[in-house]
Amino acid sequence: MEEVDVEPAVTNIPAASSGTHLGFAWGPGDILVYETLYKASGTGSGDIHEVRKDEDIYSPILRKLFNESHHIFVGLQTIREDLPSKNKKPQFVSISKNYRSVIRACMEELQQVAVSTKVAEVAMQYGNQVSILLAIELIWNLCEVLFIDAAPAGSLLLHLLDWVRLHKADVDEKAREVLQSESPAEHRDYWDVVVSYVLQGRLEEARQMLVKQATLQPAARKMYKQMDTLLSKMPFYNPGGTQTLTEFDVKWRHWHEEVDRCLQDNSFASNKHLELICKILVGDEDTLLEHKDLLSTWYHFLVTRLLFCHPTVKPTELHYYAQSCLTMFLDSRSVPEPLDSILLAAFEFDIHQVIKDCSIALNNWWFVAHLTDLLDHCKLLQSHNLHFGSNLREFLLLEYASGLFTHHSLWQLAVDYFDHCPEFGRVYLELQIERVPLDTERKALKVLRICEQRQMSEQVRSICKIMAMRALRNNRLGSALSWSIRAKDAAFATLISERFLQDYCARGTFSDLDLIDNLGPAMLLSDRLTFLGKYREFHKLYGEKRFREASKLLLSLMTAKIAPRSFWMTLLTDALPLLEQKEVIFSADQTHELMFCLEELMSSLNTTTAGTDRPMQDEDIEVTKVELLRLALARNLAMAIVKEGTVEA
Amino acid sequence: MFVARSIAADHKDLIHDVSYDFHGRRMATCSSDQSVKVWDKSENGEWHCTASWKTHSGSVWRVTWAHPEFGQVLASCSFDRTAAVWEEIVGESNDKQRGLSHWIKRTTLVDSRTSVTDVKFAPKHMGLMLTTCSADGVVRIYEAPDVMNLSQWSLQHEISCKLSCSCISWNPSSSRAHPAMFAVGSDDSNVTYGGKVQIYEYNENTRKYAKAETLMTVTDAVHDIAFAPNLGRSFHVLAIATKDVRIFKLVPMRKESTSTGPTKFEVQIVAQFDNHNSQVWRVSWNITSTLLASSGDDGCVRLWKANYMDNWKCTGILKGDGSPLTGSSVRTDNLQCLTLTGTAAAH
Numbered sequence: 002m003e004e005v006d007v008e009p010a011v012t013n014i015p016a017a018s019s020g021t022h023l024g025f026a027w028g029p030g031d032i033l034v035y036e037t038l039y040k041a042s043g044t045g046s047g048d049i050h051e052v053r054k055d056e057d058i059y060s061p062i063l064r065k066l067f068n069e070s071h072h073i074f075v076g077l078q079t080i081r082e083d084l085p086s087k088n089k090k091p092q093f094v095s096i097s098k099n100y101r102s103v104i105r106a107c108m109e110e111l112q113q114v115a116v117s118t119k120v121a122e123v124a125m126q127y128g129n130q131v132s133i134l135l136a137i138e139l140i141w142n143l144c145e146v147l148f149i150d151a152a153p154a155g156s157l158l159l160h161l162l163d164w165v166r167l168h169k170a171d172v173d174e175k176a177r178e179v180l181q182s183e184s185p186a187e188h189r190d191y192w193d194v195v196v197s198y199v200l201q202g203r204l205e206e207a208r209q210m211l212v213k214q215a216t217l218q219p220a221a222r223k224m225y226k227q228m229d230t231l232l233s234k235m236p237f238y239n240p241g242g243t244q245t246l247t248e249f250d251v252k253w254r255h256w257h258e259e260v261d262r263c264l265q266d267n268s269f270a271s272n273k274h275l276e277l278i279c280k281i282l283v284g285d286e287d288t289l290l291e292h293k294d295l296l297s298t299w300y301h302f303l304v305t306r307l308l309f310c311h312p313t314v315k316p317t318e319l320h321y322y323a324q325s326c327l328t329m330f331l332d333s334r335s336v337p338e339p340l341d342s343i344l345l346a347a348f349e350f351d352i353h354q355v356i357k358d359c360s361i362a363l364n365n366w367w368f369v370a371h372l373t374d375l376l377d378h379c380k381l382l383q384s385h386n387l388h389f390g391s392n393l394r395e396f397l398l399l400e401y402a403s404g405l406f407t408h409h410s411l412w413q414l415a416v417d418y419f420d421h422c423p424e425f426g427r428v429y430l431e432l433q434i435e436r437v438p439l440d441t442e443r444k445a446l447k448v449l450r451i452c453e454q455r456q457m458s459e460q461v462r463s464i465c466k467i468m469a470m471r472a473l474r475n476n477r478l479g480s481a482l483s484w485s486i487r488a489k490d491a492a493f494a495t496l497i498s499e500r501f502l503q504d505y506c507a508r509g510t511f512s513d514l515d516l517i518d519n520l521g522p523a524m525l526l527s528d529r530l531t532f533l534g535k536y537r538e539f540h541k542l543y544g545e546k547r548f549r550e551a552s553k554l555l556l557s558l559m560t561a562k563i564a565p566r567s568f569w570m571t572l573l574t575d576a577l578p579l580l581e582q583k584e585v586i587f588s589a590d591q592t593h594e595l596m597f598c599l600e601e602l603m604s605s606l607n608t609t610t611a612g613t614d615r616p617m618q619d620e621d622i623e624v625t626k627v628e629l630l631r632l633a634l635a636r637n638l639a640m641a642i643v644k645e646g647t648v649e650a
Numbered sequence: 651m652f653v654a655r656s657i658a659a660d661h662k663d664l665i666h667d668v669s670y671d672f673h674g675r676r677m678a679t680c681s682s683d684q685s686v687k688v689w690d691k692s693e694n695g696e697w698h699c700t701a702s703w704k705t706h707s708g709s710v711w712r713v714t715w716a717h718p719e720f721g722q723v724l725a726s727c728s729f730d731r732t733a734a735v736w737e738e739i740v741g742e743s744n745d746k747q748r749g750l751s752h753w754i755k756r757t758t759l760v761d762s763r764t765s766v767t768d769v770k771f772a773p774k775h776m777g778l779m780l781t782t783c784s785a786d787g788v789v790r791i792y793e794a795p796d797v798m799n800l801s802q803w804s805l806q807h808e809i810s811c812k813l814s815c816s817c818i819s820w821n822p823s824s825s826r827a828h829p830a831m832f833a834v835g836s837d838d839s840n841v842t843y844g845g846k847v848q849i850y851e852y853n854e855n856t857r858k859y860a861k862a863e864t865l866m867t868v869t870d871a872v873h874d875i876a877f878a879p880n881l882g883r884s885f886h887v888l889a890i891a892t893k894d895v896r897i898f899k900l901v902p903m904r905k906e907s908t909s910t911g912p913t914k915f916e917v918q919i920v921a922q923f924d925n926h927n928s929q930v931w932r933v934s935w936n937i938t939s940t941l942l943a944s945s946g947d948d949g950c951v952r953l954w955k956a957n958y959m960d961n962w963k964c965t966g967i968l969k970g971d972g973s974p975l976t977g978s979s980v981r982t983d984n985l986q987c988l989t990l991t992g993t994a995a996a997h
Contacts, residue, residue: 009952009953009963009964009965009966009967010651010965010966010967011966011967011968011969012651012652012653012966012967012968012969013653013969013970013971014653014968014969014970014971015653015656015970015971016970016971017949017970017972019949019970019972020949021949021970022931022945022946022947022949023945023949023950023951023968023969023970024665024666024667024668024932024945025668025932025934025943025945025951025968026667026668026669026670026677026934027670027934027935027936027937027941027943028670028674028677029670029673029674029937030674031654032936032943032951032968033668033670033677034951034968035659035665035668036664036665036970037664037665037666038664039666039873039931039932047659047665048656048657048658048659049656049657049659049665049668049679050653050655050656050657051653051654051655051656051657052651052652052653052654052968053651053652053654054651392958393958396957396958399938400940403938403940425881425882427882428881428882429881429938432879432881432937432938433937433938435672436672436673436674436937437673438673438674438675439673459824463719463774466719467718467719470718470719470720470721471718471721474721474722474738474740475740476740496798
């Protein structure tokens with residue numbers, strides 16, 4: 002399979018075309034471009050241009066397409082692998098039809114807007130989108146018929162007939178117009194309608210129309226009766242019936258011969274319209290080609306030709322007919338369009354070429370990604386013996402999902418697509434989910450949940466750290482602390498706990514009490530955090546007048562070395578009111594320990610602060626505090642000894 | 651592709667670098683007018699300049715953002731032989747209402763004796779580390795051990811590359827499978843001096859960076875260099891802007907257990923494009939490393955993409971259409987819905 006070299010598209014930037022360089026910077030969904038000169042200074046500053054891909058993710062109506070197809074996609078991935086393919090085919094066909102109905106619904110909505118809007122540019126743009134969706138649905142439908150449903154000879158033609166009928170709605174419009182007129186048989190489009198019906202194999206409807214003409218021409222009644230008989234006797238293959246394909250073929254040939262005989266007998270020679278119909282029925286190519294305007298497309302021509310020449314056509318024979326029909330239909334002036342090549346590739350059962358051509362022709366990966374995924378599930382890519390079968394599917398899904406990721410809400414759909422790409426999905430997700438802007442806490446939590454569900458611990462940590470940092474910069478300590486805990490970032494938690502404690506020393510109260518009170522096991526993340534939690538607990542106990550427990554906790558904070566040395570003075574000062582209670586709270590042993598702590602603190606302070614310049618008042622305060630403490634401790638010790646030594650009477 | 655919006659940058663002189671922040675909501679621009687501007691993107695997609703200040707006493711060549719884990723931090727480098735680190739200060743509430751923010755200088759790095767040509771932060775898993783390279787051929791790696799105190803940076807490594815350096819790029823991969831590595835490009839134009847791209851790797855034992863590889867096939871001046879984001883591959887991909895665009899694949903060769911030296915690499919050239927027909931000045935990967943952009947003397951930006959067969963092709967060209975410098979033209983947003991145009995036919 003050769004790579005056709007497609008010339009890259011050129012996008013114009015409103016900037017000088019010579020004498021400057023274009024600088025650029027990649028962004029999440031765009032690229033910024035600006036005029037510059039490398040390795041020089043120059044004059045003038047220009048604009049910075051935001052350049053984006055022509056992508057439809059910004060269109061509100063197409064968004065519905067993305068949402069609903071996402072739903073179908075996820076459902077498809079969960080079909081059980083162990084069922085034999087035979088049983089799964091109807092399911093796949095059904096899913097394919099679901100996708101197509103979503104496309105049609107979207108198309109209809111777009112069409113409505115295109116018709117109702119007064120802005121010409123909008124109408125044109127929506128109109129363009131409608132025609133592209135039409136083409137997509139046409140291609141998808143054909144792929145469904147040929148690849149997924151894989152109809153064998155006999156049914157194949159019937160499906161192709163359906164396909165053509167579905168995509169040629171103007172016949173019904175015209176018919177409606179004709180039938181609603183005063184005298185349908187005399188309407189100028191009457192014969193066009195009849196012929197169109199015949200071309201589409203809608204013989205029953207053709208017959209009904211012809212009846213109207215027959216009644217107007219009683220003299221030609223016999224001719225019309227003959228035509229009616231011919232039309233009614235045309236055999237159509239019934240796949241559910243008991244007749245084999247061979248039997249049908251025989252029957253069809255008999256009928257074909259009968260039609261031919263009518264032509265040779267000049268049975269319809271006097272009525273040019275009936276003669277024309279007869280020629281069509283016999284499959285005369287020239288006659289068919291004379292009605293290009295009614296057929297309007299080469300693939301209609303193809304199906305009609307098969308209907309009247311070779312209704313038992315086998316799938317493998319299609320491509321030969323397709324190629325010749327395309328050539329015959331297009332006159333020397335017209336060139337095949339991309340759509341024609343794609344359809345031709347489909348008729349040739351070259352799935353790979355279909356996908357490739359669609360990728361080139363469309364700038365949104367939606368279509369190729371979903372179709373390839375479905376074909377891969379049908380095991381059709383592998384049967385073509387491509388070693389990159391499943392890689393192709395992943396490649397396209399990754400492209401599509403990456404494109405979604407830049408959208409502020411569609412990125413959530415992308416996650417599911419990455420989940421179903423076994424090779425690179427996870428790493429792509431890790432890379433891109435980190436970049437989702439964390440505008441609000443709610444959004445951050447949403448992103449986090451997704452990461453946590455997938456055990457993306459590094460991303461969880463990073464996102465929490467970013468949020469913690471942001472909160473800290475804005476002085477929201479409580480928020481910063483809870484994010485650090487979630488990030489399991491001990492160092493940061495320590496830092497923030499320090500800030501809390503500093504705040505307490507400065508203001509005498511804690512902020513964010515709720516958070517600190519409910520730390521639970523998270524307290525163990527860092528020593529400082531543990532201290533913060535326990536210290537707050539001490540204050541609570543004191544407030545509830547549970548002095549015994551409070552004092553025990555206070556002491557343990559120092560003896561278990563949970564409290565940082567720098568905080569001991571504060572703790573000892575906190576002990577003062579407990580020491581000065583009427584009732585003895587600290588036992589003798591505990592008092593000894595407190596004294597020991599005080600001495601330890603004093604000796605370390607003396608060694609470290611010798612030589613530091615401290616203002617005289619601070620020194621005085623410190624000395625007074627220490628003296629007060631020593632006095633209180635001594636008094637408490639005395640009382641405690643007495644209490645413990647007293648025998649209760 | 652199309653121009654969605656144009657922003658009047660309002661620099662008084664040439665813009666030398668534009669850098670998006672990690673989340674794509676802010677950008678920084680720097681210019682020959684010696685200043686840096688910071689822009690914020692509002693909810694409706696419009697850019698507002700929230701800070702503009704003089705940063706150096708010479709042209710500012712590059713500006714780059716630190717990872718948001720470290721807060722709002724920028725680094726800039728200049729012709730004035732210095733690099734600087736800036737931190738945003740959360741201002742008064744009325745400043746916020748007016749949409750302004752303040753940036754203060756945390757440190758100036760004055761070790762270079764010549765113009766500092768590039769400044770890059772190392773990958774975040776290495777801590778807060780800043781790398782500069784200069785025309786005097788020295789790469790310097792600084793570290794801020796305390797993330798909360800950005801005024802303290804210590805020079806951890808000083809690596810002499812012997813050739814004038816123009817660009818550096820860190821391998822963004824945080825995989826434990828390989829040590830930290832960065833690539834340096836030299837714009838020395840003397841072709842007899844050998845390879846103009848050097849790869850350095852960190853050695854755990856010596857605690858130093860050692861040269862692991864020199865790309866000998868790159869003999870012309872190199873103007874820019876960029877490692878691609880890793881995506882779980884076992885090999886590394888490096889793009890180089892020289893007289894053409896080149897993409898290299900570096901495959902680490904298995905190390906014997908006794909070897910203590912740097913990793914040996916098998917160097918393969920993946921693609922080479924001379925479509926610019928001239929010097930290529932910048933290369934840069936998009937976030938998923940699926941697209942490479944290059945800018946050349948021909949005044950174009952070209953986009954390169956690999957298909958699933960790993961064949962690289964040019965998929966788009968951005969070029970100036972010859973309209974004069976407009977200076978101030980903020981176009982309103984295009985219509986919401988965009989056409990599904992066939993790229994093959996678009997011009």
